[in-house]
Amino acid sequence: MGSLVWFRRDLRINDNPALYHGAAAATDGTVGLFVITPDQWIQHDDSPAKVCFWLRNLEALSDSLGKLNIPLVVKSCDAFDQVADIVIEVAKANGCEHLAFNREYEVNESRRDDAVMAACQQENIAVQRFHDRVIVPPKEIATGDGNFYKVYTPYRKVWTERAIDRANTLPPPKKQKRIEVKSSKIPTTVKGFDFGNAREDLWIAGEAEANRRLKIFSSRIKQYDDARDIPSINGTSLLSPYLAAGVISPRQCLAEARAHNAQRMGGDSGAAVWISELIWRDFYTHVMVGFPRVSMHQPFKLKTEKLDWRTSKKDLQAWKDGQTGYPIVDAGMRQLKQTGWMHNRLRMVTAMFLTKNLLIDWRLGEKHFMETLVDGDLAANNGGWQWSASTGTDAVPYFRIFNPFSQSKRFDNEGKFIKKMCPELESVPAAQLHDPKKLTEAIKTHDADYPAMVVDYKEGRERALAAFKSLD
Ligand SMILES: Cc1cc2nc3c(=O)[nH]c(=O)nc-3n(C[C@H](O)[C@H](O)[C@H](O)COP(=O)(O)OP(=O)(O)OC[C@H]3O[C@@H](n4cnc5c(N)ncnc54)[C@H](O)[C@@H]3O)c2cc1C
Known part of the structure; x- marks a missing residue:
């Protein structure tokens, strides 16, 4: 046979x-x-x-x-x-x-x-x-009354019990006798896709590369908890494209992390925090299977369907182009455009900026990410967007709107990442990048070719709060 x-x-x-x-x-x-x-x-x-x-x-x-x-x-x-x-x-x-x-x-x-x-x-x-695709299959975890979990923390508790034996990995199959079937030539183009900006130099193909990344990351996994939020350093594994394409399995990742964590799942070390990210990956797949409407352009929280989202093409384009006048947002969006990948902290910051400060429909942002990301994954992308837009399961409360300036002060204090991605701000002193008034003055003083803010911070925030409040 x-x-x-x-x-x-x-x-x-x-x-x-x-x-x-x-x-x-x-x-x-x-x-x-x-x-x-x-x-x-x-x-x-x-x-x-x-x-x-x-x-x-x-x-x-x-x-x-x-x-x-x-x-x-x-x-x-x-x-x-x-x-x-x-x-x-x-x-x-x-x-x-x-x-x-x-x-x-x-x-x-x-x-x-x-x-x-x-x-x-x-x-x-x-x-x-x-x-x-995931460590614990979506239907193997259920609440006491047999439903899908909507909240991460209790899901994580059950996941941890179920996953304990799941870090075993399989070897490749044995070499077989030669058979009379020829391998196909792998095409280098696909109708409808332009690979001009695919950055093959950044995303080297193959299992050897995925394993190399896992080993490098694992040598600094202890620092993950501190390093993971700083976009100017390689504090995360950069494995998402490999996980999304299945070039490496989540079990291989779990096995490596557990080897660093005395075979434990929990604890405070970087390995435990990294495992919790692998759990988010499983959780969002669990949510997508349990509530398939989220993968069909519908919010998890159905009442947010009534929200009066804006669809401003001009503002959306400024966001896509990294030209909003908010340095940390623009730095993130330019990273996405140039590399096909964006740091997790910036995915949250840019997604929240679009859906709250600009009040633009999260589905437009979700689509743009998917059309651009090298690691695009329906469940993780949708989960991240609905979290940021406060439309999802276990999402951020709508009134907890990130202030992009506080975010950059906290996570890019010296402005290293901002200046790398927005070189026109090179001469602006770092402290002025994190304050809207000082930034506006500095742009004038330094004659920087950088756009004015697309929306006033306070006005945008008030508009979002009012829109969400109207749903109560
Ligand atoms: C708006 C938004 C959209 C996102 N879209 C995607 C997407 O399309 N594809 C994708 O793989 N991740 C997505 N994420 C999650 C996360 O940003 C990326 O997985 C992470 O930045 C990838 O970098 P890394 O491999 O260095 O991650 P690490 O920090 O090293 O994490 C290890 C792995 O865990 C998984 N992971 C980490 N964080 C999350 C998370 N919050 N949700 C689900 N899985 C996670 C990824 O597979 C990742 O490779 C999104 C997050 C947000 C806020």
């Missing part, structure tokens, strides 16, 4: 349940498959940086599989509704009576997988599905 292993966002040979078990079940060789779906990806707002990263990781995966004599077949169709036909066609052409894949939890992905399962049943192809 031949096995077909269908890769999606699990582009690795290590700790890959579908590959490991799929290959183990094969008595007659294993074949890998990846399906490119350009129209679907456009519909999902997947960014060119991310799609480019997928292709380059596919190339690395094909090399690694080649060393195990497992060929990787790459096919293309417009959208998910054509995928079942392709899977069946490839399975039949290669004599595979067994299909293995790792689950994806989003609505369209689940529907696609259900269609594939139904088609396989008709063709007598046995299917094995595995949980892989």
